[in-house]
Amino acid sequence: MxxxxxxxAAPELLxxxxxxxxxxxxxxxxxxxxxxxxxxxxxxxxxxGLYALSMMIFLMYFFGQYLLAWFQTQAGESRVVVxxxxxxxxxxxxxLADKLKLNGSAATYRNYIHYQGxxxxxxLALAGSVLIGNDFRYGSLPFYLSKPLSRRHYLLxxxxxVAVFINLLTTLPALALFVEYGLIYSWDHFTRNSYLVAGILxxxxxxxxxxxxxxxxxxxxxxxxxxxxxxxxxxxxxxxxLATSLVDGLHLDPRWRLIDLWNNTWLVGGACLQMGxxxxxxxxxxxxxxxxxxxxxxSVACLSYLALRLRAVEIVG
Amino acid sequence: MAxxxxxxxxxxxxxxxxxxxxxxxxxxxxxxxxxxxxxxxGAGKSTLLKILLxxxxxxxxxxxxxxxxxxxxxxxLRRAVGYMPEADALVPGLRGAEYVAxxxxxxxxxxxxxxxxxxxxxxxxxxxxxxxRRLEEYSTGMKQRLKLAQALVHDPPLLLLDEPTSGLDxxxxxxxxxxxxxLGREHGKSILLSTHLLGDVERVxxxxxxxxxxxxxxxxxxxxxxxxxxxxxxxxxxxxxATFREELRLEGAVVLHDNGRGELRVAAPPGxxxxxxxxxxxxHAVLLRGVLPDDEDLEELFHxxxxxxxxxxxxxxxx
Numbered sequence: 341m342x343x344x345x346x347x348x349a350a351p352e353l354l355x356x357x358x359x360x361x362x363x364x365x366x367x368x369x370x371x372x373x374x375x376x377x378x379x380x381x382x383x384x385x386x387x388x389g390l391y392a393l394s395m396m397i398f399l400m401y402f403f404g405q406y407l408l409a410w411f412q413t414q415a416g417e418s419r420v421v422v423x424x425x426x427x428x429x430x431x432x433x434x435x436l437a438d439k440l441k442l443n444g445s446a447a448t449y450r451n452y453i454h455y456q457g458x459x460x461x462x463x464l465a466l467a468g469s470v471l472i473g474n475d476f477r478y479g480s481l482p483f484y485l486s487k488p489l490s491r492r493h494y495l496l497x498x499x500x501x502v503a504v505f506i507n508l509l510t511t512l513p514a515l516a517l518f519v520e521y522g523l524i525y526s527w528d529h530f531t532r533n534s535y536l537v538a539g540i541l542x543x544x545x546x547x548x549x550x551x552x553x554x555x556x557x558x559x560x561x562x563x564x565x566x567x568x569x570x571x572x573x574x575x576x577x578x579x580x581x582l583a584t585s586l587v588d589g590l591h592l593d594p595r596w597r598l599i600d601l602w603n604n605t606w607l608v609g610g611a612c613l614q615m616g617x618x619x620x621x622x623x624x625x626x627x628x629x630x631x632x633x634x635x636x637x638x639s640v641a642c643l644s645y646l647a648l649r650l651r652a653v654e655i656v657g
Numbered sequence: 658m659a660x661x662x663x664x665x666x667x668x669x670x671x672x673x674x675x676x677x678x679x680x681x682x683x684x685x686x687x688x689x690x691x692x693x694x695x696x697x698x699g700a701g702k703s704t705l706l707k708i709l710l711x712x713x714x715x716x717x718x719x720x721x722x723x724x725x726x727x728x729x730x731x732x733x734l735r736r737a738v739g740y741m742p743e744a745d746a747l748v749p750g751l752r753g754a755e756y757v758a759x760x761x762x763x764x765x766x767x768x769x770x771x772x773x774x775x776x777x778x779x780x781x782x783x784x785x786x787x788x789x790r791r792l793e794e795y796s797t798g799m800k801q802r803l804k805l806a807q808a809l810v811h812d813p814p815l816l817l818l819d820e821p822t823s824g825l826d827x828x829x830x831x832x833x834x835x836x837x838x839x840l841g842r843e844h845g846k847s848i849l850l851s852t853h854l855l856g857d858v859e860r861v862x863x864x865x866x867x868x869x870x871x872x873x874x875x876x877x878x879x880x881x882x883x884x885x886x887x888x889x890x891x892x893x894x895x896x897x898x899a900t901f902r903e904e905l906r907l908e909g910a911v912v913l914h915d916n917g918r919g920e921l922r923v924a925a926p927p928g929x930x931x932x933x934x935x936x937x938x939x940x941h942a943v944l945l946r947g948v949l950p951d952d953e954d955l956e957e958l959f960h961x962x963x964x965x966x967x968x969x970x971x972x973x974x975x976x
Binding site: 355356357358359360361363364365366368369372373376379380383470474475478479480481482483484485486487488489490 | 710712731732733734735736740742744745746747748749750751755759760762763764765766767768770774777778781807811812839840843844
């Protein structure tokens with residue numbers, strides 16, 4: 341490529357100049373696609389509002405852990421006598437921490453990610469319509485697919501952007517809670533419970549793969565924000581209500597809960613964090629393997645739909 | 658002198674969509690240069706572009722673009738080619754410079770070089786001041802230039818341009834055609850210009866390939882095609898023009914139009930000399946006040962050739 345940085349080159353700018361450089365392989369196009377997607381979403385105020393809302397749950401957990409630890413240090417060994425009862429405040433706080441699952445156990449991280457479900461749903465609906473839907477609505481697909489990359493790379497790029505958002509909402513804050521607990525209570529927490537890090541990452545991976553594929557498929561199908569939010573509401577709220585009514589109301593087989601995809605990720609996430617069946621409430625749940633099979637099946641179906649939808653035939657004309 | 662390797666070489670290329678035969682046994686060999694691809698809707702232009710971009714393999718036949726095999730070199734092909742789509746194909750939310758730099762990165766350029774090159778190309782195309790505007794705020798003419806910039810960012814030897822003047826006003830169209838001509842003439846770019854506007858082809862291209870119903874209807878240099886044009890004249894006559902018209906018909910000329918006020922448009926047979934008009938007029942006591950050459954343009958030629966071509970029989974895949 342000709343040198344364009346020299347000061348004396350200014351008058352030359354109006355002329356076309358050849359470029360002679362080395363091209364990178366098509367896989368290198370994945371990150372620019374993802375980065376562009378992230379940039380487009382981060383430029384929207386709505387996204388920042390939603391992200392701030394989602395951080396409320398994180399802050400509740402973060403300061404919950406912090407305040408309980410602070411109360412425990414303040415209470416020390418003292419006892420409070422209420423009538424005939426002598427109460428140890430430290431023990432009370434411990435019971436409270438166990439009840440709220442703010443005790444650095446597997447349940448803390450599983451519950452945190454589970455409670456993020458509603459915000460994840462809304463943020464991803466917005467992300468889906470901006471990242472994918474717009475490419476169909478505004479005809480951007482020819483721009484991407486007429487370049488030396490395949491639809492696999494295009495999907496990987498878009499998927500990577502979605503994955504970043506999913507992990508910003510779930511995995512990363514959960515890891516931050518893990519680190520905070522270790523820093524507050526004991527460094528032993530990091531070595532003793534290192535399996536929890538692997539569990540959080542595995543839970544994050546399950547969410548990333550399944551939600552990314554579902555989002556890409558629904559966004560390609562629906563393209564607009566409002567229908568996308570409605571469909572996601574149906575998928576993650578109506579299905580949940582229906583599953584609860586069928587299993588808890590009509591006392592049908594617990595496998596009916598498999599229609600609730602967020603519950604399925606919760607079950608598989610629990611297994612990743614090495615939690616037994618007794619740790620689930622309500623207790624009548626399908627096995628986590630069944631939930632994993634449903635998620636896998638849905639993911640494969642979404643992938644097939646995407647492969648079918650993004651054919652070269654759409655690129656020109 | 659060694660022969661120049663062809664830019665595009667297609668050998669009996671056909672393409673089926675189910676039972677629909679989009680391209681029929683296409684055999685062409687096009688040298689580097691500025692090529693016009695003409696044809697009405699459904700002629701097979703889009704299918705040919707998809708095949709040339711390596712997005713669709715031919716159903717049968719072989720071919721290569723810039724020496725790259727059509728069936729096997731999809732990624733390499735698209736790297737060697739800059740494609741400007743007809744549709745907007747913009748990424749809403751991005752700014753002009755970001756859009757072109759993203760195109761560069763997608764072509765495989767390192768990020769910094771893609772950014773630098775994006776600024777250079779936008780400046781070359783006269784969009785220096787509009788670089789940081791959001792794409793949604795661009796006018797149609799600017800969008801067309803932007804699409805050309807993203808096709809040009811990696812400096813490809815071949816540009817595939819799909820209706821580059823679509824939606825432009827006359828001055829915008831003229832500016833775009835001037836740019837294309839400069840890219841071809843001064844910077845050695847080969848251009849395949851797919852359009853339905855014959856004026857664009859006449860203005861920019863050296864070679865023309867006319868497709869109709871998936872077949873090559875006409876191929877040759879634009880000048881050569883021009884020589885196949887009929888000589889046409891606009892005659893201004895005074896007096897009884899009926900017998901004069903009849904005499905013209907007997908001599909093999911065709912009266913294309915008579916405005917009823919003494920102005921005739923006439924297609925002359927090959928070898929016709931202008932003075933023959935005066936001789937005929939003199940014979941029939943008609944005063945010939947003016948003879949103006951009014952040659953058939955490419956559009957008229959295209960429609961004449963199209964009308965003269967017998968419709969092929971209905972075909973089926975197994976037929």
